Amino acid sequence: MNLSHLLQAEELAEALVEGLRRELYLTPKPGLVDLWDNGSHRDLDLEMMDASIELIEEYQHRLLEALRRDAPLKTLVAIGQDAEVGMFKRFGTNTHKGAIFLCGLLVAAQARSGAREPAQLSAATAELAEEFFALGQVPPSHGKKVRQRFGRGGIILEALRGLPALFQTALPAWRDGIALCGDPAEAGFFVLARLMQQVEDTTALHRCGELGLARLRQDGRFLEAALSSGRSVRQHLTLLNEEYCQMNLTMGGVADLLGVAFGYLEYRGELKAEERAQRLPGMALPGGYVCL
Numbered sequence: 001m002n003l004s005h006l007l008q009a010e011e012l013a014e015a016l017v018e019g020l021r022r023e024l025y026l027t028p029k030p031g032l033v034d035l036w037d038n039g040s041h042r043d044l045d046l047e048m049m050d051a052s053i054e055l056i057e058e059y060q061h062r063l064l065e066a067l068r069r070d071a072p073l074k075t076l077v078a079i080g081q082d083a084e085v086g087m088f089k090r091f092g093t094n095t096h097k098g099a100i101f102l103c104g105l106l107v108a109a110q111a112r113s114g115a116r117e118p119a120q121l122s123a124a125t126a127e128l129a130e131e132f133f134a135l136g137q138v139p140p141s142h143g144k145k146v147r148q149r150f151g152r153g154g155i156i157l158e159a160l161r162g163l164p165a166l167f168q169t170a171l172p173a174w175r176d177g178i179a180l181c182g183d184p185a186e187a188g189f190f191v192l193a194r195l196m197q198q199v200e201d202t203t204a205l206h207r208c209g210e211l212g213l214a215r216l217r218q219d220g221r222f223l224e225a226a227l228s229s230g231r232s233v234r235q236h237l238t239l240l241n242e243e244y245c246q247m248n249l250t251m252g253g254v255a256d257l258l259g260v261a262f263g264y265l266e267y268r269g270e271l272k273a274e275e276r277a278q279r280l281p282g283m284a285l286p287g288g289y290v291c292l
Protein backbone atom coordinates (compact mmCIF):
# COMPACT_ATOMS: atom_id res chain seq x y z
CA MET A 1 0.00 0.00 0.00
CA ASN A 2 1.28 3.46 -0.94
CA LEU A 3 2.41 5.15 2.28
CA SER A 4 1.03 8.59 1.50
CA HIS A 5 -2.34 7.10 0.54
CA LEU A 6 -2.38 5.25 3.83
CA LEU A 7 -1.59 8.41 5.78
CA GLN A 8 -4.51 10.17 4.08
CA ALA A 9 -6.79 7.25 4.98
CA GLU A 10 -5.64 7.44 8.61
CA GLU A 11 -6.42 11.14 8.75
CA LEU A 12 -9.79 10.58 7.14
CA ALA A 13 -10.65 7.78 9.59
CA GLU A 14 -9.85 10.05 12.54
CA ALA A 15 -11.89 12.91 11.09
CA LEU A 16 -14.88 10.65 10.41
CA VAL A 17 -15.01 9.60 14.06
CA GLU A 18 -15.05 13.29 15.01
CA GLY A 19 -17.79 13.87 12.43
CA LEU A 20 -20.02 11.19 13.93
CA ARG A 21 -19.63 12.84 17.35
CA ARG A 22 -20.49 16.20 15.89
CA GLU A 23 -23.65 14.73 14.37
CA LEU A 24 -24.63 13.11 17.65
CA TYR A 25 -24.17 16.35 19.60
CA LEU A 26 -25.91 18.60 17.07
CA THR A 27 -29.08 19.59 18.98
CA PRO A 28 -32.04 19.64 18.53
CA LYS A 29 -32.54 17.04 15.79
CA PRO A 30 -36.02 15.70 14.94
CA GLY A 31 -36.47 12.02 15.81
CA LEU A 32 -32.76 11.39 16.47
CA VAL A 33 -30.64 10.94 19.57
CA ASP A 34 -29.04 14.22 20.66
CA LEU A 35 -27.99 16.09 23.80
CA TRP A 36 -31.60 16.61 24.82
CA ASP A 37 -33.32 13.28 24.24
CA ASN A 38 -33.45 9.96 22.37
CA GLY A 39 -35.88 11.22 19.74
CA SER A 40 -38.05 8.35 18.58
CA HIS A 41 -35.43 5.69 19.48
CA ARG A 42 -36.55 3.76 22.55
CA ASP A 43 -33.56 1.44 22.18
CA LEU A 44 -30.85 4.15 21.98
CA ASP A 45 -29.47 6.91 24.19
CA LEU A 46 -26.64 9.42 24.17
CA GLU A 47 -24.27 7.39 26.34
CA MET A 48 -24.76 4.31 24.20
CA MET A 49 -24.26 6.25 20.96
CA ASP A 50 -21.09 7.83 22.39
CA ALA A 51 -19.73 4.39 23.32
CA SER A 52 -20.73 3.12 19.87
CA ILE A 53 -18.57 5.81 18.25
CA GLU A 54 -15.60 4.53 20.30
CA LEU A 55 -16.32 1.10 18.89
CA ILE A 56 -16.19 2.58 15.37
CA GLU A 57 -12.80 4.07 16.24
CA GLU A 58 -11.54 0.57 17.17
CA TYR A 59 -13.03 -0.81 13.95
CA GLN A 60 -11.17 1.83 11.94
CA HIS A 61 -7.88 0.81 13.58
CA ARG A 62 -8.43 -2.81 12.54
CA LEU A 63 -9.42 -1.72 9.04
CA LEU A 64 -6.33 0.49 8.67
CA GLU A 65 -4.10 -2.30 9.91
CA ALA A 66 -5.53 -4.58 7.21
CA LEU A 67 -5.12 -1.87 4.57
CA ARG A 68 -1.49 -1.43 5.67
CA ARG A 69 -0.80 -5.08 4.80
CA ASP A 70 -2.71 -4.85 1.51
CA ALA A 71 -5.41 -7.27 2.66
CA PRO A 72 -7.97 -8.28 -0.01
CA LEU A 73 -11.49 -6.85 -0.02
CA LYS A 74 -13.03 -9.95 1.51
CA THR A 75 -10.84 -9.42 4.62
CA LEU A 76 -11.99 -5.79 4.83
CA VAL A 77 -15.59 -6.95 4.58
CA ALA A 78 -15.06 -9.55 7.31
CA ILE A 79 -13.67 -6.81 9.57
CA GLY A 80 -16.73 -4.64 8.83
CA GLN A 81 -19.13 -7.50 9.50
CA ASP A 82 -17.32 -8.29 12.76
CA ALA A 83 -17.73 -4.66 13.82
CA GLU A 84 -21.48 -4.89 13.09
CA VAL A 85 -21.80 -8.10 15.10
CA GLY A 86 -19.71 -6.63 17.94
CA MET A 87 -21.93 -3.52 17.98
CA PHE A 88 -25.07 -5.61 18.18
CA LYS A 89 -23.63 -7.87 20.92
CA ARG A 90 -22.49 -4.94 23.03
CA PHE A 91 -25.56 -2.71 22.72
CA GLY A 92 -28.29 -5.19 21.80
CA THR A 93 -29.32 -2.98 18.88
CA ASN A 94 -28.03 -1.22 15.73
CA THR A 95 -26.39 1.88 17.10
CA HIS A 96 -24.30 2.84 14.05
CA LYS A 97 -24.82 0.11 11.44
CA GLY A 98 -24.99 2.48 8.50
CA ALA A 99 -22.04 4.52 9.74
CA ILE A 100 -19.80 1.45 10.06
CA PHE A 101 -20.43 0.67 6.40
CA LEU A 102 -20.12 4.25 5.09
CA CYS A 103 -16.94 5.04 7.07
CA GLY A 104 -15.31 1.72 6.13
CA LEU A 105 -16.09 2.22 2.46
CA LEU A 106 -14.76 5.78 2.40
CA VAL A 107 -11.55 4.97 4.29
CA ALA A 108 -10.79 1.95 2.11
CA ALA A 109 -11.53 3.97 -1.06
CA GLN A 110 -9.23 6.76 0.14
CA ALA A 111 -6.42 4.30 0.90
CA ARG A 112 -6.77 2.66 -2.50
CA SER A 113 -7.05 5.78 -4.61
CA GLY A 114 -5.09 8.46 -2.77
CA ALA A 115 -7.82 10.80 -4.06
CA ARG A 116 -7.06 14.48 -3.53
CA GLU A 117 -10.39 15.86 -4.71
CA PRO A 118 -13.95 14.96 -3.65
CA ALA A 119 -14.92 13.87 -7.18
CA GLN A 120 -12.01 11.40 -7.26
CA LEU A 121 -12.95 9.94 -3.89
CA SER A 122 -16.57 9.65 -4.99
CA ALA A 123 -15.52 7.69 -8.09
CA ALA A 124 -13.20 5.44 -6.04
CA THR A 125 -16.04 4.81 -3.55
CA ALA A 126 -18.44 3.83 -6.33
CA GLU A 127 -15.87 1.43 -7.77
CA LEU A 128 -15.24 -0.18 -4.41
CA ALA A 129 -18.97 -0.46 -3.68
CA GLU A 130 -19.44 -2.27 -6.98
CA GLU A 131 -16.82 -4.84 -5.95
CA PHE A 132 -18.26 -5.02 -2.45
CA PHE A 133 -21.80 -5.88 -3.55
CA ALA A 134 -20.50 -8.30 -6.20
CA LEU A 135 -19.08 -10.39 -3.34
CA GLY A 136 -22.46 -11.51 -2.08
CA GLN A 137 -26.01 -10.89 -0.94
CA VAL A 138 -26.87 -8.39 1.78
CA PRO A 139 -28.39 -10.36 4.70
CA PRO A 140 -32.06 -9.80 5.66
CA SER A 141 -32.61 -6.42 7.32
CA HIS A 142 -35.18 -3.67 7.65
CA GLY A 143 -33.41 -1.86 4.83
CA LYS A 144 -33.60 -4.86 2.53
CA LYS A 145 -37.32 -5.30 3.20
CA VAL A 146 -37.95 -1.61 2.53
CA ARG A 147 -35.86 -1.58 -0.66
CA GLN A 148 -37.93 -4.45 -2.01
CA ARG A 149 -41.30 -3.13 -0.86
CA PHE A 150 -40.91 0.51 -1.93
CA GLY A 151 -38.44 0.04 -4.80
CA ARG A 152 -35.99 2.46 -3.17
CA GLY A 153 -32.19 2.19 -3.35
CA GLY A 154 -31.30 3.22 0.22
CA ILE A 155 -27.73 2.81 1.37
CA ILE A 156 -26.85 0.38 -1.43
CA LEU A 157 -27.68 2.72 -4.32
CA GLU A 158 -26.13 5.59 -2.38
CA ALA A 159 -22.85 3.63 -2.16
CA LEU A 160 -22.98 2.40 -5.77
CA ARG A 161 -23.41 5.99 -6.97
CA GLY A 162 -20.32 7.12 -5.02
CA LEU A 163 -22.21 8.77 -2.12
CA PRO A 164 -23.93 11.66 -3.98
CA ALA A 165 -25.59 12.66 -0.70
CA LEU A 166 -22.13 13.43 0.65
CA PHE A 167 -20.35 14.80 -2.39
CA GLN A 168 -23.19 16.47 -4.31
CA THR A 169 -25.59 17.45 -1.53
CA ALA A 170 -23.84 17.87 1.82
CA LEU A 171 -20.58 19.54 0.72
CA PRO A 172 -22.24 22.28 -1.38
CA ALA A 173 -24.89 22.64 1.33
CA TRP A 174 -22.20 23.35 3.92
CA ARG A 175 -20.67 26.07 1.73
CA ASP A 176 -24.11 27.56 0.96
CA GLY A 177 -25.00 27.35 4.64
CA ILE A 178 -21.86 29.23 5.67
CA ALA A 179 -22.49 31.87 2.99
CA LEU A 180 -26.16 32.31 3.93
CA CYS A 181 -26.28 31.79 7.69
CA GLY A 182 -22.77 32.91 8.54
CA ASP A 183 -21.97 30.45 11.32
CA PRO A 184 -20.94 26.78 11.56
CA ALA A 185 -23.77 25.66 13.89
CA GLU A 186 -26.50 26.95 11.59
CA ALA A 187 -24.61 25.68 8.54
CA GLY A 188 -24.77 22.22 10.15
CA PHE A 189 -28.57 22.50 10.26
CA PHE A 190 -28.51 23.73 6.68
CA VAL A 191 -26.75 20.50 5.66
CA LEU A 192 -29.32 18.51 7.66
CA ALA A 193 -32.15 20.34 5.82
CA ARG A 194 -30.72 19.53 2.39
CA LEU A 195 -30.06 15.88 3.28
CA MET A 196 -33.66 15.52 4.51
CA GLN A 197 -34.79 16.56 1.03
CA GLN A 198 -32.48 14.20 -0.86
CA VAL A 199 -31.77 10.96 1.02
CA GLU A 200 -33.89 7.84 0.36
CA ASP A 201 -33.83 7.06 4.06
CA THR A 202 -34.86 3.45 4.65
CA THR A 203 -35.22 3.99 8.42
CA ALA A 204 -37.94 6.61 7.73
CA LEU A 205 -39.58 4.29 5.19
CA HIS A 206 -39.44 1.35 7.58
CA ARG A 207 -41.07 3.32 10.40
CA CYS A 208 -43.64 5.41 8.48
CA GLY A 209 -43.70 4.33 4.82
CA GLU A 210 -43.79 6.84 1.92
CA LEU A 211 -45.56 9.35 4.14
CA GLY A 212 -42.52 9.38 6.44
CA LEU A 213 -40.15 10.09 3.58
CA ALA A 214 -42.48 12.78 2.21
CA ARG A 215 -42.54 14.36 5.66
CA LEU A 216 -38.72 14.53 5.75
CA ARG A 217 -38.71 16.22 2.35
CA GLN A 218 -41.35 18.76 3.37
CA ASP A 219 -39.68 19.58 6.70
CA GLY A 220 -36.27 19.80 5.02
CA ARG A 221 -37.65 22.36 2.54
CA PHE A 222 -39.18 24.41 5.33
CA LEU A 223 -35.97 24.36 7.38
CA GLU A 224 -33.87 25.41 4.40
CA ALA A 225 -36.22 28.31 3.65
CA ALA A 226 -36.24 29.43 7.30
CA LEU A 227 -32.44 29.28 7.59
CA SER A 228 -32.03 31.08 4.25
CA SER A 229 -34.17 33.97 5.45
CA GLY A 230 -32.22 34.27 8.69
CA ARG A 231 -34.96 32.98 11.00
CA SER A 232 -34.09 30.96 14.10
CA VAL A 233 -35.05 27.29 13.68
CA ARG A 234 -34.53 26.10 17.24
CA GLN A 235 -38.17 26.25 18.28
CA HIS A 236 -39.32 24.68 15.06
CA LEU A 237 -36.82 21.81 15.40
CA THR A 238 -38.04 21.16 18.94
CA LEU A 239 -41.62 21.00 17.70
CA LEU A 240 -40.66 18.67 14.87
CA ASN A 241 -38.90 16.41 17.36
CA GLU A 242 -42.12 16.13 19.39
CA GLU A 243 -44.10 15.31 16.25
CA TYR A 244 -41.55 12.75 15.01
CA CYS A 245 -41.64 11.04 18.43
CA GLN A 246 -45.45 10.83 18.25
CA MET A 247 -45.27 9.41 14.72
CA ASN A 248 -42.31 7.12 15.57
CA LEU A 249 -40.50 8.79 12.66
CA THR A 250 -36.71 8.91 12.40
CA MET A 251 -34.00 9.51 9.79
CA GLY A 252 -31.00 7.29 10.60
CA GLY A 253 -29.67 7.44 7.04
CA VAL A 254 -29.73 11.26 7.07
CA ALA A 255 -27.93 11.17 10.44
CA ASP A 256 -25.23 8.78 9.22
CA LEU A 257 -24.61 10.86 6.11
CA LEU A 258 -24.55 14.08 8.14
CA GLY A 259 -21.90 12.56 10.44
CA VAL A 260 -19.85 11.39 7.49
CA ALA A 261 -20.19 14.84 5.87
CA PHE A 262 -18.97 16.59 9.03
CA GLY A 263 -16.06 14.14 9.10
CA TYR A 264 -15.12 14.74 5.48
CA LEU A 265 -15.36 18.52 5.94
CA GLU A 266 -13.08 18.19 8.95
CA TYR A 267 -10.63 16.11 6.89
CA ARG A 268 -10.64 18.81 4.18
CA GLY A 269 -9.95 21.46 6.82
CA GLU A 270 -13.21 23.30 5.98
CA LEU A 271 -14.94 22.83 9.31
CA LYS A 272 -12.23 24.03 11.66
CA ALA A 273 -11.38 26.93 9.36
CA GLU A 274 -14.92 28.29 9.69
CA GLU A 275 -15.00 27.76 13.44
CA ARG A 276 -11.71 29.57 13.88
CA ALA A 277 -12.89 32.43 11.69
CA GLN A 278 -16.07 33.01 13.69
CA ARG A 279 -17.11 33.10 17.30
CA LEU A 280 -19.43 30.20 18.01
CA PRO A 281 -22.95 31.17 19.05
CA GLY A 282 -25.09 28.96 21.28
CA MET A 283 -23.75 26.71 23.99
CA ALA A 284 -20.16 25.74 23.22
CA LEU A 285 -19.27 22.22 24.36
CA PRO A 286 -15.85 20.65 24.83
CA GLY A 287 -14.26 20.07 21.43
CA GLY A 288 -16.16 22.98 19.88
CA TYR A 289 -19.50 21.20 19.46
CA VAL A 290 -22.48 23.48 19.52
CA CYS A 291 -25.97 23.16 20.87
CA LEU A 292 -28.29 25.87 19.47
Ligand SMILES: CC(C)(COP(=O)(O)OP(=O)(O)OC[C@H]1O[C@@H](n2cnc3c(N)ncnc32)[C@H](O)[C@@H]1O)[C@@H](O)C(=O)NCCC(=O)NCCS
Pocket residue numbers: 076077078079080081084094096097098099100101104105108138139140141142143144153154155156158199200201202203251252253254256257
Ligand atom coordinates in the same frame (compact mmCIF):
# COMPACT_ATOMS: atom_id res chain seq x y z
C1 LIG B 1 -24.99 -2.85 3.54
C2 LIG B 1 -25.28 -2.98 5.01
C3 LIG B 1 -24.89 -1.68 5.72
C4 LIG B 1 -26.76 -3.38 5.20
O1 LIG B 1 -27.62 -2.35 5.07
P1 LIG B 1 -29.21 -2.58 5.17
O2 LIG B 1 -29.91 -1.37 4.59
O3 LIG B 1 -29.57 -3.86 4.55
O4 LIG B 1 -29.47 -2.71 6.71
P2 LIG B 1 -30.27 -1.83 7.76
O5 LIG B 1 -31.58 -1.40 7.22
O6 LIG B 1 -30.33 -2.61 9.03
O7 LIG B 1 -29.32 -0.58 8.05
C5 LIG B 1 -29.07 0.42 7.12
C6 LIG B 1 -28.39 1.58 7.77
O8 LIG B 1 -28.13 2.52 6.75
C7 LIG B 1 -28.60 3.82 7.10
N1 LIG B 1 -29.36 4.30 5.94
C8 LIG B 1 -30.67 4.20 5.67
N2 LIG B 1 -30.95 4.75 4.47
C9 LIG B 1 -29.80 5.22 3.98
C10 LIG B 1 -29.45 5.89 2.78
N3 LIG B 1 -30.34 6.20 1.85
N4 LIG B 1 -28.15 6.24 2.62
C11 LIG B 1 -27.23 5.95 3.55
N5 LIG B 1 -27.52 5.32 4.70
C12 LIG B 1 -28.78 4.94 4.91
C13 LIG B 1 -29.46 3.67 8.33
O9 LIG B 1 -29.04 4.54 9.33
C14 LIG B 1 -29.27 2.24 8.79
O10 LIG B 1 -28.51 2.20 9.98
C15 LIG B 1 -24.55 -4.06 5.73
O11 LIG B 1 -25.10 -4.68 6.74
C16 LIG B 1 -23.22 -4.52 5.31
O12 LIG B 1 -23.04 -5.10 4.25
N6 LIG B 1 -22.30 -4.33 6.22
C17 LIG B 1 -20.94 -4.78 6.10
C18 LIG B 1 -20.03 -3.72 6.56
C19 LIG B 1 -18.72 -3.82 5.82
O13 LIG B 1 -18.41 -4.82 5.23
N7 LIG B 1 -17.90 -2.81 5.80
C20 LIG B 1 -16.63 -2.81 5.13
C21 LIG B 1 -16.59 -1.84 3.99
S1 LIG B 1 -15.07 -1.87 3.11
Ligand SMILES: Nc1ncnc2c1ncn2[C@@H]1O[C@H](COP(=O)(O)OP(=O)(O)OP(=O)(O)O)[C@@H](O)[C@H]1O
Pocket residue numbers: 023024031032033034041043044049093094095096097098099142143203206207250251252253255256
Ligand atom coordinates in the same frame (compact mmCIF):
# COMPACT_ATOMS: atom_id res chain seq x y z
N1 LIG C 1 -28.12 10.55 16.33
C1 LIG C 1 -28.68 9.44 15.88
N2 LIG C 1 -29.84 9.01 16.42
C2 LIG C 1 -30.43 7.90 15.96
N3 LIG C 1 -29.95 7.13 14.95
C3 LIG C 1 -28.80 7.49 14.38
C4 LIG C 1 -28.11 8.65 14.83
N4 LIG C 1 -26.98 8.76 14.12
C5 LIG C 1 -26.95 7.73 13.26
N5 LIG C 1 -28.05 6.96 13.39
C6 LIG C 1 -28.33 5.77 12.54
O1 LIG C 1 -29.69 5.33 12.62
C7 LIG C 1 -29.73 3.93 12.79
C8 LIG C 1 -30.87 3.58 13.74
O2 LIG C 1 -32.04 3.45 13.03
P1 LIG C 1 -33.19 2.48 13.49
O3 LIG C 1 -33.15 2.32 14.98
O4 LIG C 1 -34.47 3.00 12.88
O5 LIG C 1 -32.78 1.14 12.76
P2 LIG C 1 -33.20 -0.34 13.07
O6 LIG C 1 -32.46 -0.82 14.26
O7 LIG C 1 -32.95 -1.04 11.76
O8 LIG C 1 -34.79 -0.28 13.28
P3 LIG C 1 -35.80 -0.20 14.56
O9 LIG C 1 -35.16 0.54 15.70
O10 LIG C 1 -36.96 0.54 13.96
O11 LIG C 1 -36.11 -1.62 14.89
C9 LIG C 1 -28.41 3.54 13.40
O12 LIG C 1 -28.00 2.26 12.98
C10 LIG C 1 -27.47 4.60 12.93
O13 LIG C 1 -26.74 4.14 11.80
